[in-house]
Amino acid sequence: MTNHVELRNVTKRFGEQKAVNQVDLVLKAGESVGLAGHNGAGKSTVMKLILGLITPSEGEVMLLGERTGSKAGADLRAQIGYLPETVALHPSLTGLETMAFYAKLKKQPLNRNQELLERVGISQAARRRVGTYSKGMRQRLALAQALLGEPKVLLFDEPTTGLDPASRQMFYEVVRELNGKGATVLLSTHALAELDGHADRIVVMKNGVKVADGSMDELHVQSGLPLKVTVRLKNTRPLSARWQHSDGLTYQAACKAEERMTLLAELGDLSQLDFLDIHTPTLDDMYAQFLKREDV
Numbered sequence: 001m002t003n004h005v006e007l008r009n010v011t012k013r014f015g016e017q018k019a020v021n022q023v024d025l026v027l028k029a030g031e032s033v034g035l036a037g038h039n040g041a042g043k044s045t046v047m048k049l050i051l052g053l054i055t056p057s058e059g060e061v062m063l064l065g066e067r068t069g070s071k072a073g074a075d076l077r078a079q080i081g082y083l084p085e086t087v088a089l090h091p092s093l094t095g096l097e098t099m100a101f102y103a104k105l106k107k108q109p110l111n112r113n114q115e116l117l118e119r120v121g122i123s124q125a126a127r128r129r130v131g132t133y134s135k136g137m138r139q140r141l142a143l144a145q146a147l148l149g150e151p152k153v154l155l156f157d158e159p160t161t162g163l164d165p166a167s168r169q170m171f172y173e174v175v176r177e178l179n180g181k182g183a184t185v186l187l188s189t190h191a192l193a194e195l196d197g198h199a200d201r202i203v204v205m206k207n208g209v210k211v212a213d214g215s216m217d218e219l220h221v222q223s224g225l226p227l228k229v230t231v232r233l234k235n236t237r238p239l240s241a242r243w244q245h246s247d248g249l250t251y252q253a254a255c256k257a258e259e260r261m262t263l264l265a266e267l268g269d270l271s272q273l274d275f276l277d278i279h280t281p282t283l284d285d286m287y288a289q290f291l292k293r294e295d296v
Contacts, residue, residue, distance in 0.1 A: 002028065002029040003026050003027070003028055003029075003062070004027055004028065004029050004063070004064055004152060004153050004184040005025070005026070005027035005050055005061075005062065005063055005064075005153060005184060005186075006025070006026050006027075006061070006062040007023050007024060007025040007026075007046070007049065007050075007056075007059065007061055007062075008024060008059050008060050008061075008062070009022055009023075009024060009058065009059040010022070010023045010024075010025075010049060010056045010058065010059035010060070010061060011023075011056060011057050011058040011059060012045055012049060012054065012056050012057050012208075013057040018208050019042050019045040019208050020042045020045045020046060020049070020056075020208045021042075021207075021208040021209050022058075022059075022209070023042070023046070023059075023208075023209070023210050024210070025046070025203065025210065025213075027153070027184045027186060028184065029152075029182045029183075029184055030179050030180070030181075030182045030183070030184070031179065031184055031185070031200050031201070032175055032176075032179050032184075032185045032187065032198065032199050032200050033184075033185070033186050033187070033199060033200065033201045033202070033203060034187050034188075034189065034192075034195040034198075034199035034201070034202040034203065035047075035186055035187065035188040035189075035202075035203050035205065036188075036189070036190075036192055036195070036202060036203070036204050036205070036283075036287055037204060037205030037206060038206070038291065040207075041205040041206055041207065041208070042205045042207075042208040042209075043157075043188045043205055044085075044157065044188070045208075046205070047082075047155050047157060047186070047188065049061050049068070050063060050068070050080070050153070050155060050186070051077065051080060051082060051155065052068040052077055055068070063076050063077075063080070063153065064076050064079060064152060064153070078106055078107065078149065078151075079149070079151050079152045079153060080151050080152075080153045080154070080155065081146035081147055081148070081149075081151035081153070081154040081155070082146055082154070082155045082157075083142050083143055083146040083154075083155070083156045083157060083159050084142075084157050085157040085158040085161070085188075087138055087139060087141075087142040089130045089138055089141060089142065090130065091129060091130050091131030092129060092130075092131065093129065093130055094126065094127050094128060094129055094130065095117055095122060095125055095126045095127070095128065095130065095133075095141055096113060096114070096117070096126045096127060098130055098141060098145065099113035099116065099117065099141075099144060099145060099148070100113060102145040102148055103148055106148050106149050108148050108149045112148075113144075113148075114126060116144040116147055116148065117141075117144055119144065119147070119174065120140040120141070120143050120144045120147075120170070120174070121140060121167070121170055122137050122140045122141060122144075125137060134162075135162035136162045136163050136164060136167055138162070139159075139160075139161065139162045139163055139167075140163075140167065143159065143171065143174070147174075147178075150181075150183075151183065152182070152183055152184065153183065153184045153186075154178060154183060154184070154185045154186070155186050155188075156185065156186065156187050156188065156189075157188045158188065158189055158190065158191075159171060159187060159189065160189065160191060160194060168194065172194075172198045175187075175198065176198075187199060192283045192284050192287055193282065193283060193284060195283060196216060196282070196283050200215065201213065201214055201215055201218075202214070202215075202216070202219060202283065204219075204287060204290050206290065206291060211290050211293070212286075212290050216283065217257070219283070219286050220257040220280060220281060220286060221256075221257045221258055222286075222290075223281065223285075223286040223289045223290065224256070224289070225257075225281040225285060225286060225289055226254040226255060226256060226257075226281075227254065227255060227256075227257055227260060227278060227279060227280045227281070228252060228253070228254045228278075228279045229252065229253050229254070229255070229260075229263060229264070229276070229277070229278050229279075230246070230250065230251070230252050230275070230276075230277045230279070231243075231250070231251050231252075231267060231273055231275060231276050231277075232248075232249050232250045232251075232273065232274040232275035232276075233249040233250075233251070233272065233273060233274065234249070234272050234273065234274050235249075235272065236249065237272075239251055239266065239267075240266050242254075242255070242263075243266070249274070250275075257280075260278070
């Protein structure tokens with residue numbers, strides 16, 4: 001699989017402050033990656049480095065096989081779609097006029113603008129002034145401009161802010177469609193629960209350092225948090241000492257993520273169970289655990 005973005009031992013200093021410190025990161029074609037971290041963790045700096053708005057103090061950033069900051073890298077920025085956290089759209093322009101403005105900036109034809117507005121669900125407001133749009137409609141319009149030119153790399157900073165549940169679902173449908181066409185999507189968000197099921201990997205940043213990187217299962221292992229299993233037996237039978245009797249025929253046990261199959265094997269024939277529940281830590285739980293660890 002092709003690497004669309006690579007950060008190779010990247011450090012970015014602002015004076016004495018290291019906003020990003022020795023970060024290695026690979027984003028592959030067709031991959032959706034969540035970027036999590038508290039304010040000041042380095043998420044926005046990573047995005048600016050990929051966009052080529054700033055250059056690394058150390059290391060290098062590769063975009064579609066070219067080093068950012070080079071002449072080729074500047075040309076390649078046209079293949080990036082970007083949705084910033086704060087959307088600044090001119091209130092006097094209509095939706096179509098806004099799309100035309102950004103299409104000309106990206107040197108893209110105008111004939112697909114109406115189609116993009118339909119894709120994000122605001123075609124009916126295409127000729128209305130943006131100043132009359134709701135916050136969610138402005139966010140949809142900003143998403144449409146990010147899709148101009150079918151970019152190979154898309155950077156979304158808090159993309160679902162202001163969107164209702166149906167709009168959020170639409171957004172993630174667009175992300176899946178983009179991934180299916182081979183585009184790379186990087187999602188920076190505080191709504192961590194949304195990433196579960198919508199991101200192939202999640203990268204956690206803390207104080208400019210990457211402290212975790214992996215799928216939900218991999219993050220579970222990295223976090224060290226236990227999973228909890230609750231069972232209700234049909235008939236009384238002995239279980240190992242780590243199964244704690246709760247009530248009647250109900251038992252509970254906890255184990256590390258990598259030990260789950262061994263724990264379940266202790267139950268024997270699962271048809272002899274009346275009830276089985278496996279509770280795994282949420283992404284919020286794992287994120288909090290990573291941030292609790294000793295400062296890096």
